[in-house]
Amino acid sequence: MKFGGSSVASAERIKNVADRVKGNGKGHQVVVVCSAMGDVTDELLALCADASKGMEKPVEERLASIRETHLAALTATVSDKAVRRQVLGMLNVTLSQLEKLARGSTVLGELTPRSKDAILACGERLSNPIVMGALIERGMDAVYMTGGEAGIMTDDRFGDATPLMEVTKFQVKEKLAPLLAEGKTPVVTGYIGATQRGDITTLGRGGSDFTGTTIAAAIDADEVWIWSDVDGLMTADPRIVPDARVLREISYEEAGEMAVFGAKALHPRTLEPVAEKGIPVRFRNTFKPEDPGSLVKKNPRLYAKNVVKAVALVKEVAVITVAGASMVGKPGSAARIFEVMGRIGINVLMISQSVSESNISMVVARSSMEKGANALELALLGQGGYRHILTEDDVSAIAIVGGAMRTTMGVASTAFGAISAKRINIKMIASGSSNQNLSLIVAEKDAKDTVRAIHSAFKLDKLNSR
Amino acid sequence: MRLVLAGFGVVGQSFARLLMAQEKELAATYGLVPQVVGIMDSSGWLTDEHGIDLKKALRAKAETGGVASKAGGKEVPRRPTDVIRDLEAEVLIEATPTNFKTGEPGFSHMKAAFESKKHVVTCNKGPLAIAYYALHELARHNGVQLRFSGAVGGGTPVLDFGKTCSMGDKLTGIRGILNGTCNYILTKMEGEGLPFDDALDGAKKAGYAEADPSLDIDGYDSAVKLVITANHLLLSKAGIKDVKVKGIRGMSAKEVQKAKKDGKAVRLIASASRETGLTVAPTLIERDHPLCINGANNAVEFECEYSGPKVIIGKGAGGPETASSLLRDLLEIRGRINGPAEAIASYRMSGVGGG
Numbered sequence: 001m002k003f004g005g006s007s008v009a010s011a012e013r014i015k016n017v018a019d020r021v022k023g024n025g026k027g028h029q030v031v032v033v034c035s036a037m038g039d040v041t042d043e044l045l046a047l048c049a050d051a052s053k054g055m056e057k058p059v060e061e062r063l064a065s066i067r068e069t070h071l072a073a074l075t076a077t078v079s080d081k082a083v084r085r086q087v088l089g090m091l092n093v094t095l096s097q098l099e100k101l102a103r104g105s106t107v108l109g110e111l112t113p114r115s116k117d118a119i120l121a122c123g124e125r126l127s128n129p130i131v132m133g134a135l136i137e138r139g140m141d142a143v144y145m146t147g148g149e150a151g152i153m154t155d156d157r158f159g160d161a162t163p164l165m166e167v168t169k170f171q172v173k174e175k176l177a178p179l180l181a182e183g184k185t186p187v188v189t190g191y192i193g194a195t196q197r198g199d200i201t202t203l204g205r206g207g208s209d210f211t212g213t214t215i216a217a218a219i220d221a222d223e224v225w226i227w228s229d230v231d232g233l234m235t236a237d238p239r240i241v242p243d244a245r246v247l248r249e250i251s252y253e254e255a256g257e258m259a260v261f262g263a264k265a266l267h268p269r270t271l272e273p274v275a276e277k278g279i280p281v282r283f284r285n286t287f288k289p290e291d292p293g294s295l296v297k298k299n300p301r302l303y304a305k306n307v308v309k310a311v312a313l314v315k316e317v318a319v320i321t322v323a324g325a326s327m328v329g330k331p332g333s334a335a336r337i338f339e340v341m342g343r344i345g346i347n348v349l350m351i352s353q354s355v356s357e358s359n360i361s362m363v364v365a366r367s368s369m370e371k372g373a374n375a376l377e378l379a380l381l382g383q384g385g386y387r388h389i390l391t392e393d394d395v396s397a398i399a400i401v402g403g404a405m406r407t408t409m410g411v412a413s414t415a416f417g418a419i420s421a422k423r424i425n426i427k428m429i430a431s432g433s434s435n436q437n438l439s440l441i442v443a444e445k446d447a448k449d450t451v452r453a454i455h456s457a458f459k460l461d462k463l464n465s466r
Numbered sequence: 467m468r469l470v471l472a473g474f475g476v477v478g479q480s481f482a483r484l485l486m487a488q489e490k491e492l493a494a495t496y497g498l499v500p501q502v503v504g505i506m507d508s509s510g511w512l513t514d515e516h517g518i519d520l521k522k523a524l525r526a527k528a529e530t531g532g533v534a535s536k537a538g539g540k541e542v543p544r545r546p547t548d549v550i551r552d553l554e555a556e557v558l559i560e561a562t563p564t565n566f567k568t569g570e571p572g573f574s575h576m577k578a579a580f581e582s583k584k585h586v587v588t589c590n591k592g593p594l595a596i597a598y599y600a601l602h603e604l605a606r607h608n609g610v611q612l613r614f615s616g617a618v619g620g621g622t623p624v625l626d627f628g629k630t631c632s633m634g635d636k637l638t639g640i641r642g643i644l645n646g647t648c649n650y651i652l653t654k655m656e657g658e659g660l661p662f663d664d665a666l667d668g669a670k671k672a673g674y675a676e677a678d679p680s681l682d683i684d685g686y687d688s689a690v691k692l693v694i695t696a697n698h699l700l701l702s703k704a705g706i707k708d709v710k711v712k713g714i715r716g717m718s719a720k721e722v723q724k725a726k727k728d729g730k731a732v733r734l735i736a737s738a739s740r741e742t743g744l745t746v747a748p749t750l751i752e753r754d755h756p757l758c759i760n761g762a763n764n765a766v767e768f769e770c771e772y773s774g775p776k777v778i779i780g781k782g783a784g785g786p787e788t789a790s791s792l793l794r795d796l797l798e799i800r801g802r803i804n805g806p807a808e809a810i811a812s813y814r815m816s817g818v819g820g821g
Binding site for chain 2: 155164165167168169170171196197424
């Protein structure tokens with residue numbers, strides 16, 4: 001079971017987490033993985049920024065606030081004195097390390113990636129012992145450990161480390177299987193691993209979910225439950241489409257596509273370790289213990305008739321178009337364009353070029369549009385085939401996600417029909433060769449209407465009502 | 467090339483003797499001048515950055531049972547993994563007693579070696595059977611090599627032969643005799659009409675069986691070797707638990723004799739194929755089949771889709787035999803560091819001239 005930051009944001013919520021572990025986990029062997037409390041990771045990031053600028057006063061204030069938050073949470077969560085003392089011991093070790101790291105960096109006015117990871121990891125190292133305390137108080141035999149102690153070994157890329165999967169699976173199994181067999185409940189920090197030398201690393205965004213699925217793959221878990229404050233994966237963002245539905249079943253590939261397009265609950269690589277072994281992942285709401293949530297699994301049967309499963313809106317994007325008639329039939333034109341984008345570190349979300357080859361359009365995050373267009377201008381204009389560079393920043397990307405879309409007749413026509421019925425113009429189309437996704441670009445002002453039109457055209461609002 | 471030798475039992479000592487015996491040949495033909503800078507056994511460590519005098523180390527081992535005490539080097543009272551990590555060397559030779567349950571201490575030794583960018587040569591089956599992919603991942607992550615031809619077949623290059631057979635072809639099945647002790651016992655039962663227990667006693671007296679022979683006769687040694695072979699050659703993700711194992715303990719003499727009368731023989735056959743999975747079991751085979759060998763030997767057949775079956779036969783265990791595998795692996799690594807050596811007489815001299 002993995003619990004996100006909002007699920008452990010306060011003493012009340014931590015108690016609720018402990019109830020979920022004890023109640024919903026009854027009859028199962030459970031490994032618990034938790035994120036840092038609420039916005040503590042953001043606080044630690046701010047602390048890092050302050051420390052690297054040598055700003056002593058804000059650093060001290062943040063340290064005090066972090067200490068205060070966790071000690072208060074402990075007091076309010078755990079009432080048994082002996083247990084509280086045990087947890088307090090753990091918190092003090094981490095807090096004093098955190099203070100040393102932060103002050104050391106402040107004095108130097110410099111923060112290496114390695115020290116930054118050691119600081120960021122403190123959020124999880126402070127929340128998980130409190131959860132452990134709450135579990136012990138409920139009569140469970142809980143044991144706390146960091147991801148590294150549990151056996152998660154990563155490469156040396158601090159800040160965005162990748163586990164050495166085979167080593168990790170071997171070590172985690174060796175470590176956790178005997179504990180589970182003894183009836184213990186391991187409580188493992190999410191988001192954290194360690195290099196082969198034992199230095200703490202962090203797994204980047206979505207790291208805690210990744211910890212959960214990695215551990216699941218290692219111990220051959222029956223299921224992974226990812227608890228948060230939403231009901232599960234949805235057909236659309238309910239703020240845009242009020243009658244969006246929870247997807248009760250969905251495949252790994254579909255969920256993966258949804259993750260790429262910003263499904264809040266999920267990071268793209270989260271499902272990798274479990275998809276290989278076919279371990280199902282259930283997304284559940286901490287406050288609805290009876291609700292089964294969304295199940296991501298191999299070969300889901302439930303919505304066999306629905307080709308399209310979800311519509312996502314990707315906001316804050318922009319289109320850059322490079323045009324020029326002499327690009328036609330000139331090998332290497334596209335390569336030069338993307339080489340420029342790659343060199344300046346801009347991620348290209350979507351690409352489109354017609355057979356006439358007279359222009360190439362690409363979608364990028366809106367914040368990097370100017371930078372990208374400028375670099376293309378400097379590198380390409382005035383040379384040979386490239387004529388002009390056009391930008392559009394009043395656009396949105398829409399992703400239609402579902403299994404076997406490209407090989408099913410009529411998906412595009414249903415979507416385009418619904419969109420044109422609303423008199424909305426489609427500016428750009430790309431169909432991933434993954435067969436799971438059809439992406440469109442429309443004017444930003446039309447984006448929400450487009451999502452709603454597609455959602456109802458594929459009858460997603462009627463899902464689960466049979 | 468500087469070596470650390472973890473494990474100084476039968477195989478480790480044989481390896482040291484082989485290095486001494488082949489010294490000139492190694493330098494002249496392969497450009498390999500091995501220097502053992504650390505030896506570990508149950509008594510502790512003997513280290514010498516200038517190279518241990520192997521003759522002295524062997525003598526100390528023979529006289530005192532341990533290498534740490536009296537061989538002229540200095541004792542190191544530290545954790546083996548720390549010593550392996552800190553010693554400056556290119557290769558760890560891992561030949562400690564094997565453990566089929568945890569893979570320790572071999573696994574930790576290799577991990578420490580990889581972390582400090584040392585290549586690993588081993589004949590230690592336990593860690594390979596339990597953590598095959600983990601060990602390879604660690605080697606790759608650190609840009610060093612892991613070689614283990616001595617883990618299966620002793621001195622007979624079963625794994626390398628199988629790899630060569632499978633290149634560009636498709637290996638569809640592997641089956642063979644991977645445990646010489648069992649084969650010795652079965653041969654004795656067959657040839658001399660002995661009951662199982664007497665044949666086992668004979669194997670003990672001849673030095674082929676351990677005082678506790680259960681790993682051999684219950685089939686686990688074969689199973690572990692099969693797992694390593696299948697992982698290496700069929701890329702199966704198998705563990706020891708995935709093998710259906712039946713040993714030869716209590717094998718009936720009658721059955722063995724009946725087989726003999728029918729022109730067949732009972733052999734403990736380990737088999738891996740995509741259809742039947744991994745099995746180890748006493749199996750009837752035709753007397754004239756190439757796998758049907760006698761005595762403490764190994765024989766393995768590789769079935770290839772395009773080029774047909776091939777069999778390799780040789781001694782399956784023993785100190786000098788396994789040591790020769792370790793040396794072979796070491797030479798492979800040496801060759802890859804600088805390209806295969808040209809066959810010219812090249813020596814590294816010490817105490818001569820200025821160098």
